[in-house]
Every structure is written in structure tokens, then in C-alpha cells.
Amino acid sequence: MSIILLILFIFISYVFLNYIKKFKNYGPKSLKGPIPLPIFGNLLSLLPLPHIPLTKYHETYGPVYRIWMGDKYTVSVNDIDIAKKIFIKNADCFMEHPETPTFKFYSCNYSNLVMGRGQNWKQRRDLVARSITKTKIKHIYTNLDQQLDGLLNCMDYHVKSGLPFTPRGNFSRFTMNNMLKLVMNDEIPYDHQGKSQGPMKDLIHQCEVLFTNLGSGNIGDFIDLLKPFLSIYYKLTNSCLPKILDIVGKVLQKHVDTFKEEYKSNPRDLFDVMLVEYDFDPLKYITIILIACDLLFAGSDTVAGSLEWANIFLCNYPEYQEKVYSELLCVVGKDRKVALSDRISTPFLNAFIKESSRFKTIGPFNIPRNCSQDIEIDDYFIPKDSQVILNFSGIAANTKYWDNPQVFDPTRHLEKNQEFSLFGYGQRQCVGSNFGQDELYLSLSNMILKYKFSSHDGNLINESEAFGLTLHPATIFKLKLEHR
Numbered sequence: 001m002s003i004i005l006l007i008l009f010i011f012i013s014y015v016f017l018n019y020i021k022k023f024k025n026y027g028p029k030s031l032k033g034p035i036p037l038p039i040f041g042n043l044l045s046l047l048p049l050p051h052i053p054l055t056k057y058h059e060t061y062g063p064v065y066r067i068w069m070g071d072k073y074t075v076s077v078n079d080i081d082i083a084k085k086i087f088i089k090n091a092d093c094f095m096e097h098p099e100t101p102t103f104k105f106y107s108c109n110y111s112n113l114v115m116g117r118g119q120n121w122k123q124r125r126d127l128v129a130r131s132i133t134k135t136k137i138k139h140i141y142t143n144l145d146q147q148l149d150g151l152l153n154c155m156d157y158h159v160k161s162g163l164p165f166t167p168r169g170n171f172s173r174f175t176m177n178n179m180l181k182l183v184m185n186d187e188i189p190y191d192h193q194g195k196s197q198g199p200m201k202d203l204i205h206q207c208e209v210l211f212t213n214l215g216s217g218n219i220g221d222f223i224d225l226l227k228p229f230l231s232i233y234y235k236l237t238n239s240c241l242p243k244i245l246d247i248v249g250k251v252l253q254k255h256v257d258t259f260k261e262e263y264k265s266n267p268r269d270l271f272d273v274m275l276v277e278y279d280f281d282p283l284k285y286i287t288i289i290l291i292a293c294d295l296l297f298a299g300s301d302t303v304a305g306s307l308e309w310a311n312i313f314l315c316n317y318p319e320y321q322e323k324v325y326s327e328l329l330c331v332v333g334k335d336r337k338v339a340l341s342d343r344i345s346t347p348f349l350n351a352f353i354k355e356s357s358r359f360k361t362i363g364p365f366n367i368p369r370n371c372s373q374d375i376e377i378d379d380y381f382i383p384k385d386s387q388v389i390l391n392f393s394g395i396a397a398n399t400k401y402w403d404n405p406q407v408f409d410p411t412r413h414l415e416k417n418q419e420f421s422l423f424g425y426g427q428r429q430c431v432g433s434n435f436g437q438d439e440l441y442l443s444l445s446n447m448i449l450k451y452k453f454s455s456h457d458g459n460l461i462n463e464s465e466a467f468g469l470t471l472h473p474a475t476i477f478k479l480k481l482e483h484r
């Protein structure tokens with residue numbers, strides 16, 4: 001009995017002291033924020049769609065405020081100028097991500113690029129940034145073009161058969177294939193009905209499981225008492241990561257076995273580039289596999305989700321669809337496909353894409369960064385070891401930048417060229433931003449030039465959001481496609 005009382009006493013004292021800590025005053029530049037609860041801090045107020053309360057808090061506490069995510073002091077930044085001061089001007093202070101059981105487990109102890117740290121990260125980042133260009137991998141855009149043909153063929157099938165077209169699944173396979181081609185010169189073949197086939201099919205399935213695991217968030221990452229249990233839980237239960245590493249590892253081994261001298265100057269893909277860079281050192285294979293996985297994860301769901309949202313807006317705002325189509329018809333005509341060089345001549349389509357990404361921010365936040373020392377930025381004090389979130393959804397709704405931000409209106413970008421990027425700022429901003437934007441432009445423009453989009457039942461498509469690894473449409477919607 002006395003042992004139980006003792007444990008209870010220790011627990012209550014811990015909770016009490018822990019709670020007091022949450023009210024520490026950092027002086028006149030202390031950040032304001034909502035009152036936290038014991039243990040959970042403000043976590044419960046963030047459910048189920050954290051970007052909504054995080055954007056609302058801005059109205060009460062200003063563009064930079066603090067919340068407690070469990071035991072983690074978190075700074076939410078909703079202003080572009082301050083974001084730049086943090087992530088560009090004071091980059092050294094905000095370079096790493098916070099250490100959490102989830103980040104640690106899924107990065108195999110920070111051995112990948114996305115979670116990499118210090119010099120290791122710099123070296124991996126430099127390698128990937130140099131590689132995903134057409135100077136290094138020469139056929140990178142030919143591959144993209146072929147994948148686009150595959151997607152358009154699939155859409156053709158739906159036009160001819162009169163069957164409704166489901167963007168979810170078809171767009172994820174398209175973007176996943178672009179990454180598979182880029183990284184390991186592989187792809188998931190599919191029949192016209194959109195069903196995946198072949199050995200890589202299992203990879204897509206395992207990635208979906210992993211996206212769900214990562215996207216659901218885990219309270220054990222934020223509450224110190226739970227962290228050790230979460231680490232143990234991952235070790236005991238999670239089997240999709242080893243499966244993914246196994247599938248990707250086998251493809252890497254095949255690359256090693258089939259490598260030819262000529263691939264040094266004309267690599268088949270990123271695997272070849274990395275094998276040469278690391279001098280075929282088997283100790284580096286795990287890093288190569290993990291970087292490959294980074295690109296598969298970071299580069300597929302983001303672009304696929306952006307395409308889904310853009311399709312919804314084409315259907316729900318048919319007047320803008322007609323304007324984009326007329327512009328493309330005038331610039332490109334019907335005898336060829338849209339090319340990247342047309343981008344400069346399609347301001348309305350560019351504005352439509354920008355508005356689509358502002359209206360539904362596919363990645364509502366950057367990957368949180370850890371602050372490595374106490375620092376003052378303008379009127380804001382950010383304490384050491386707090387985590388900093390760049391709230392893209394908050395910036396997208398900030399009336400400092402946009403009139404009537406709740407209205408979908410591409411013309412706003414023609415009237416005023418307001419800077420807006422979902423790719424982050426500074427050295428650690430998205431390494432695939434150029435490729436991702438090219439992928440989005442090419443696929444969307446060619447779809448619009450070829451097909452008229454509407455919802456399959458004639459109703460407006462539901463625009464509500466589901467929060468996961470990305471902020472994607474909550475419902476799996478279907479489209480009616482007609483040839484233009």
C-alpha cells in the first residue's frame with residue numbers, strides 16, 4: 001500500500017512541477033499563447049485538424065505565438081518576413097529537427113536526408129540537390145513525359161468507357177512512378193482501369209501503411225513520460241519500415257550487379273549517382289536506401305494531393321477551368337503537348353495553381369525545427385530547445401497578405417504578385433521544389449488541354465480536408481471526363 005502511495009506521490013509531484021514549468025516567464029519578449037493543460041499542454045485543442053486552431057490562434061496572439069504540444073514548447077510562425085529571419089538569417093540556430101521517437105525510428109537513427117543532422121545532412125543534401133537535375137540524370141524529364149502519357153491513357157480509357165475517373169490512386173501511382181523512375185529506374189505498371197501490377201505494387205502498399213502511421217501523429221512524441229514506451233512500441237510492432245527497406249534494398253543490389261562503366265557519365269537514376277559518389281561502399285548502402293525512401297515519401301503524396309485539390313477546384317469553379325483551357329488553347333493549340341517552356345505564357349494557369357496551393361495547403365506546416373539556443377528575433381523571444389513550426393496555412397489565411405483569404409480567387413495573383421511558397425525557406429527548404437512544381441505544371445496543363453472536368457454526379461465536390469502526412473481531400477471523389 002505504502003509503495004502505491006509513494007508512486008502516486010511521485011507522479012503527482014512530477015505532474016505539478018512539470019505544469020509549473022509551462023508558466024515560465026521569459027521576460028518582456030515572451031511569446032503569448034493559450035493556457036496549457038497539465039500533461040497535454042494545448043495538444044487536445046489541436047484535434048482533429050491542427051492547422052485550423054493554429055491559424056485561429058494567430059488572431060488572438062499575433063503572428064508568432066507559443067503553444068505547448070505536450071511537454072514541447074512550440075513556436076508557431078504565421079508571417080513570411082519573420083519566417084525568413086528565422087530560417088534564412090538565423091539558419092544555424094534552426095537547422096535540425098527535434099529528436100522524437102518517431103523521427104528517430106523512421107530515419108533509422110537520423111541516417112537519412114530528411115531527418116539527417118550536421119555535416120552528414122549537408123553532404124547528403126548536396127548530393128541529392130546536384131543529382132535531381134537534367135544535367136546529371138539526362139532523361140529525367142523524358143521519364144516524366146512517359147509517365148504522363150501513361151496517366152493520360154488511363155484517363156482516355158475512362159472517357160471512352162464512360163466510367164467515372166477516381167483521381168486518388170491514379171495520381172498517387174503517377175507521382176510514385178515519377179519518384180521510382182528518378183530514384184531507381186523502376187515503375188509500377190498499371191492496366192487501364194488503374195489497377196497496380198508487378199513487384200513494386202507491394203512497395204506502394206507498404207508506403208501507404210507508413211504514411212498512415214506517420215500521418216496519425218503520436219502523443220508519445222510530445223509527452224516526456226511516454227517517449228521510452230513509444231520507442232519500445234515501434235521496435236516491437238512496426239513491420240512496414242523493414243519491409244520497405246527490404247524491397248528497396250533488393251533493387252539497389254540489382255543496380256550494383258548490373259552497373260556498367262558508361263553509367264558513371266550517364267547514370268540511369270539516383271541510385272547510380274549515389275553508388276558512384278559513395279564508391280560502392282557497402283557500409284553506405286543503408287544511407288542510399290534511406291535517401292531513396294525519403295524521395296519516395298516526400299515527393300509522391302505531396303504532388304498527388306496537390307493534383308487532387310486542383311481537380312476539385314476545376315470542377316467547383318468551372319468559370320476558371322474555362323479560362324485556363326482558353327489560355328492553353330491559345331498558347332499551345334491542339335497539335336502538341338504543353339511543355340515547361342510554355343509556363344511563361346500561361347499566367348492564368350500559373351495563378352490558378354498558386355491559388356489552389358494557397359487555398360488548400362497540401363503541407364500545412366514545415367517539418368518542425370529545433371531552436372539550438374535562446375534567441376530574440378524582432379519582438380519575439382524563442383527559448384533554446386523549443387520547436388518551431390512554420391504555419392503555411394496561417395500564412396495562406398493571413399489578411400496582411402490576402403484580401404478575403406477564405407475566397408478561392410486565382411485573379412488575386414494577377415493583380416498582386418504576393419510571394420507565397422509551400423516549400424519552406426533557407427538551406428533546408430524542399431530539395432525537390434523545382435521538380436515538384438514542374439511535375440504539377442506539366443501534368444495539370446496537359447490534362448486541362450485534353451479533358452473537360454466535372455463531378456461525376458453533377459454536384460459540387462466536397463472540399464473538406466483530412467489531416468495526415470499531407471492535408472488531402474477528406475473524400476475519395478469521382479470525376480466525369482469528356483474530350484475537349
Ligand code: HEM
Pocket residue numbers: 113114115125132294295298299300302303306362363365366367368422423424425427428429430431432433435436437
Ligand atoms: C507540392 C509538392 C511539395 C511540397 C509542398 C513540399 C514541401 C516540403 C516542405 C515544406 C519541406 C520542409 C522544408 C523545411 O523544413 O523548411 C520539404 C522537404 C523536403 N522535400 Fe519537399 N515538397 C514537395 C515536393 C517534393 C518532391 C517532388 C521531392 C523529391 C523530388 C521532395 C523532397 C523533399 C526532401 C528530400 C525534403 C527534405 C529536405 C532536407 O531536409 O534537406 N519534395 N518539402
